[in-house]
Amino acid sequence: xxxxxVEQALGAQSILNGxxxxxxxLVPVPRAAPSRVDDSEIRAxxxxxxxxxxxxxxxARFLYEPMYRRWFRVExxxxxxxxxxxxxLLVGNHGGAIPSDAPVVMHGIETELGRPVYGMADNLFRCxxxxxxxxxxxxGVPAHPDNAYRLLHDEQQLTLVFPEGTKATGKLARxxxxxxxxxxxxxxxxxxxxGVPIVPLAIVGNEEAMPIVFKSGRLAKLLNIPYFPVTAxxxxxxxxxxxxxxxxxKFRIRVLPPVYFDAAPNQERYNRSVVMDHSERIRAQMQAxxxxxxxxxxxxxxx
Amino acid sequence: MRIxxxxxxxxxxxxxxxxxxxxxxxxxxxxxxxxxxxxxxEHTEFxxxxxxxxxxxxxxxxxxxxxxxxxxxxxxxxxxxxxALHEVNVIGTMNLLAAAGATGSTVRKVIVKxxxxxxxxxxxxxxxxxxxxxxxxxxxxxxxxxxxxxGGVIGDFAEDNPHVSVTMLQFANVLGEHIEAPIARxxxxxxxxxxxxxxxxLQFVHEDDVIxxxxxxxxxxxxxxxxxxxxxxxxxxxxCTIVGKRRVAMPPVLTALAAEPLRLARLVDIxxxxxxxxxxxxxxxxxxxxxxxxxxQYTTAGAVDAFARGLRLQTTVGQPAYHxxxxxxxxxxxxxxxxxDGV
Numbered sequence: 001x002x003x004x005x006v007e008q009a010l011g012a013q014s015i016l017n018g019x020x021x022x023x024x025x026l027v028p029v030p031r032a033a034p035s036r037v038d039d040s041e042i043r044a045x046x047x048x049x050x051x052x053x054x055x056x057x058x059x060a061r062f063l064y065e066p067m068y069r070r071w072f073r074v075e076x077x078x079x080x081x082x083x084x085x086x087x088x089l090l091v092g093n094h095g096g097a098i099p100s101d102a103p104v105v106m107h108g109i110e111t112e113l114g115r116p117v118y119g120m121a122d123n124l125f126r127c128x129x130x131x132x133x134x135x136x137x138x139x140g141v142p143a144h145p146d147n148a149y150r151l152l153h154d155e156q157q158l159t160l161v162f163p164e165g166t167k168a169t170g171k172l173a174r175x176x177x178x179x180x181x182x183x184x185x186x187x188x189x190x191x192x193x194x195g196v197p198i199v200p201l202a203i204v205g206n207e208e209a210m211p212i213v214f215k216s217g218r219l220a221k222l223l224n225i226p227y228f229p230v231t232a233x234x235x236x237x238x239x240x241x242x243x244x245x246x247x248x249x250k251f252r253i254r255v256l257p258p259v260y261f262d263a264a265p266n267q268e269r270y271n272r273s274v275v276m277d278h279s280e281r282i283r284a285q286m287q288a289x290x291x292x293x294x295x296x297x298x299x300x301x302x303x
Numbered sequence: 304m305r306i307x308x309x310x311x312x313x314x315x316x317x318x319x320x321x322x323x324x325x326x327x328x329x330x331x332x333x334x335x336x337x338x339x340x341x342x343x344x345e346h347t348e349f350x351x352x353x354x355x356x357x358x359x360x361x362x363x364x365x366x367x368x369x370x371x372x373x374x375x376x377x378x379x380x381x382x383x384x385x386x387a388l389h390e391v392n393v394i395g396t397m398n399l400l401a402a403a404g405a406t407g408s409t410v411r412k413v414i415v416k417x418x419x420x421x422x423x424x425x426x427x428x429x430x431x432x433x434x435x436x437x438x439x440x441x442x443x444x445x446x447x448x449x450x451x452x453x454g455g456v457i458g459d460f461a462e463d464n465p466h467v468s469v470t471m472l473q474f475a476n477v478l479g480e481h482i483e484a485p486i487a488r489x490x491x492x493x494x495x496x497x498x499x500x501x502x503x504x505l506q507f508v509h510e511d512d513v514i515x516x517x518x519x520x521x522x523x524x525x526x527x528x529x530x531x532x533x534x535x536x537x538x539x540x541x542x543c544t545i546v547g548k549r550r551v552a553m554p555p556v557l558t559a560l561a562a563e564p565l566r567l568a569r570l571v572d573i574x575x576x577x578x579x580x581x582x583x584x585x586x587x588x589x590x591x592x593x594x595x596x597x598x599x600q601y602t603t604a605g606a607v608d609a610f611a612r613g614l615r616l617q618t619t620v621g622q623p624a625y626h627x628x629x630x631x632x633x634x635x636x637x638x639x640x641x642x643x644d645g646v
Contacts, residue, residue: 042604043537044544045538045540047541050430129499130499130500132500142428144429
């Protein structure tokens with residue numbers, strides 16, 4: 001295809017944007033907001049290009065606040081490691097059949113630091129009527145590498161991913177806090193390409209909020225979903241509510257120091273072994289931090 | 304500049320010829336179609352012909368055109384049957400490019416008007432497709448498959464003919480006062496369909512920007528594949544609100560089945576492509592064509608607003624129609640030909 005024009009155009013763009021220092025301290029590059037024509041007189045709603053609505057988000061924050069403060073009683077350590085400006089990829093450990101860790105981290109950073117967090121989630125969310133729309137309006141983004149790159153590089157936002165994916169949320173209670181494989185290290189590659197640091201989070205409490213006691217592979221296959229869980233919550237709250245109401249496990253989240261990469265941004269490919277090496281190292285750090293938090297935890301409910 | 308326009312009988316072909324014939328650098332515009340032009344044209348020569356290779360090849364040779372503007376791709380599957388669509392899109396494009404690439408051809412530039420429909424609409428999609436990306440799931444409908452095939456044909460042509468500058472512009476869904484396009488047609492209904500529980504992000508391009516972008520590709524030095532769309536995206540619910548239409552929900556499961564009675568009753572024909580668009584939406588990255596020098600006049604919101612204004616006017620005064628009058632048109636063309644031959 002005669003895509004020279006395109007490649008030239010993209011090449012020119014990457015040179016313009018590739019001003020980040022390749023290593024060392026993160027120096028936030030001042031970035032002019034893309035010149036947008038003011039459509040506010042026309043618009044009848046406030047949904048932005050990512051499908052978020054600030055009004056919906058304010059409502060969700062208001063509704064979730066008691067859950068965050070009273071139910072999960074979330075406590076943070078090392079919140080100062082989250083950059084106050086510039087893009088960063090937050091990487092957490094996932095757990096619980098319907099995981100509570102994503103809303104807790106998003107709500108926590110948004111209320112404690114006042115920075116919006118874009119939560120990346122399995123694109124299966126998009127298939128759900130009503131729920132998928134609500135999820136998108138309140139800040140969820142389908143986990144596509146280009147979406148992540150755009151958010152981190154072009155818009156310099158905080159983006160949250162769980163590299164284990166559904167392998168972690170679908171694991172049985174007896175495997176709790178055992179980190180699964182971190183995908184193929186794609187999250188490291190995206191951070192390198194976008195020229196942003198990775199901020200690892202060690203989360204404790206998510207696994208006990210909705211433990212899976214049994215799962216059926218056959219039903220999951222039949223329904224075309226990643227896993228079909230029977231949760232401990234269902235024995236307490238009933239079959240339907242048991243998939244919606246988490247147990248009030250005490251959440252403790254430790255933010256680990258940011259990891260910067262010694263790699264030039266905007267490359268098409270990165271050295272596989274370097275990527276896997278970083279991915280493994282981050283995973284090991286997180287696993288160690290989780291074990292450390294568990295060593296200090298006296299009670300699942302009181303922390 | 305001598306230009307051959309295919310699909311002169313379509314809205315786009317006619318409008319584009321109208322725009323190009325006023326440009327001082329354009330020496331000649333020849334249009335081919337089986338249908339008559341839909342707007343009055345001053346100098347454009349109209350040939351009523353189908354897109355068979357022998358005719359196109361003779362025309363390219365005889366008129367010595369240096370630029371071909373292919374505006375004839377059908378992207379609205381409710382307008383043509385599957386077979387006719389394949390015939391027009393794939394075979395028509397193949398014939399045209401074969402004519403353009405024939406030995407001794409003077410063609411140095413080919414511009415194709417295509418659609419972002421080729422990216423499809425799926426839950427696995429990125430929020431903004433770049434030109435370097437391809438669709439995430441295989442194409443299921445005939446129109447999408449034909450667009451992909453056309454993309455391949457054009458790619459091969461560009462590779463085989465490095466001396467020809469090839470541009471393919473992929474337009475988002477078009478809105479405008481004058482154009483009949485799938486989404487515009489739905490928005491003209493008294494009530495507008497939506498899928499229960501889904502409120503997808505859509506992106507639009509205004510009809511003037513389609514003409515502007517194609518004219519830019521024709522008259523300026525541009526080549527490659529580009530997405531063209533208004534800046535920003537807008538949820539379907541908001542589009543309906545701005546246009547002032549009430550929405551009717553279709554069930555989220557078996558949606559195609561629910562749409563079938565509507566089609567049979569000739570109320571509204573919603574194609575499978577539009578149904579998946581109403582579920583997952585689509586957005587494209589438009590920075591490449593901006594870098595190539597064209598900035599859309601209308602944002603997505605601006606296009607929706609302009610459409611809503613046009614619709615309000617039309618509900619009051621109706622749509623003025625143009626009818627091709629052969630004798631009148633022939634006279635102008637004929638007289639001009641004599642003057643040009645004398646120069």
